[in-house]
Amino acid sequence: MMRLYYHPYSDNARRAVMAAPSLHAPVELAAVDLRAGQQHEPEFLKLNPNHRVPVLVDDEFILWESHAIMQYLTDKTPGQTLYSKDIRARADVNRWLFLCAQHLGPAIGILTREHVLRHLMGPGEADSAEVKRGEDLVCEFTGVLDAHLACRGWICQDKRALADLAIVTPFTGLLVAAAPGKLPIGGFTHVQRWLARMGTLDAWQQTRVVLAPSNPGP
Numbered sequence: 774m775m776r777l778y779y780h781p782y783s784d785n786a787r788r789a790v791m792a793a794p795s796l797h798a799p800v801e802l803a804a805v806d807l808r809a810g811q812q813h814e815p816e817f818l819k820l821n822p823n824h825r826v827p828v829l830v831d832d833e834f835i836l837w838e839s840h841a842i843m844q845y846l847t848d849k850t851p852g853q854t855l856y857s858k859d860i861r862a863r864a865d866v867n868r869w870l871f872l873c874a875q876h877l878g879p880a881i882g883i884l885t886r887e888h889v890l891r892h893l894m895g896p897g898e899a900d901s902a903e904v905k906r907g908e909d910l911v912c913e914f915t916g917v918l919d920a921h922l923a924c925r926g927w928i929c930q931d932k933r934a935l936a937d938l939a940i941v942t943p944f945t946g947l948l949v950a951a952a953p954g955k956l957p958i959g960g961f962t963h964v965q966r967w968l969a970r971m972g973t974l975d976a977w978q979q980t981r982v983v984l985a986p987s988n989p990g991p
């Protein structure tokens with residue numbers, strides 16, 4: 774049984790967590806208490822010196838970085854259909870994974886920090902220049918995705934792939950749960966249609982971020 778360290782409110786962890794049931798992979802979840810700083814404890818730093826979740830442990834093999842974990846889990850799963858062996862189809866998935874890791878995820882991350890994390894952990898009010906920068910970047914990359922989805926039901930080759938699981942998590946994560954209306958993507962109708970479709974997946978339902986009123990967040 775592999776072990777996946779995560780936090781329930783982490784969008785980055787969620788894409789790896791979602792991959793596991795999508796693949797029926799034998800993975801047990803282990804929560805890391807980020808608010809208590811457990812990610813800085815020596816035992817955890819041995820797993821990931823970057824003090825971040827997710828981390829996958831498969832016997833003596835330790836893997837951090839969420840997109841790499843998704844790729845590893847799919848490569849380990851016989852007969853899976855989320856990550857093609859054909860080099861061009863695989864490169865197509867990779868392109869969207871890198872867009873997510875390098876551009877889209879960090880852009881949404883700016884707004885998560887300004888609208889959610891600042892209120893929880895300080896230093897308080899959102900910085901309007903940062904909000905504007907985050908919104909511009911989110912709109913730029915979401916616009917590219919929206920145009921791409923205009924004639925497709927899924928991101929890659931019109932079948933569900935790792936790219937869909939990777940990209941949906943920041944779009945539907947902590948920012949949306951804790952600060953509704955702060956993600957400026959309402960006008961992107963093709964992305965909205967794709968998000969609605971993603972919302973019907975069991976893996977998405979099972980890993981949905983639900984913030985209880987008594988629990989203010991991460």
Ligand SMILES: N[C@@H](CCC(=O)N[C@@H](CS)C(=O)NCC(=O)O)C(=O)O
Nearest residue numbers: 783784785812824825826827838839
């Ligand atoms: N690029 C990394 C990002 C991981 C990441 O930033 N995780 C956050 C939670 S969303 C974390 O563990 N933060 C704790 C910290 O920075 O100390 C990945 O995709 O796995």
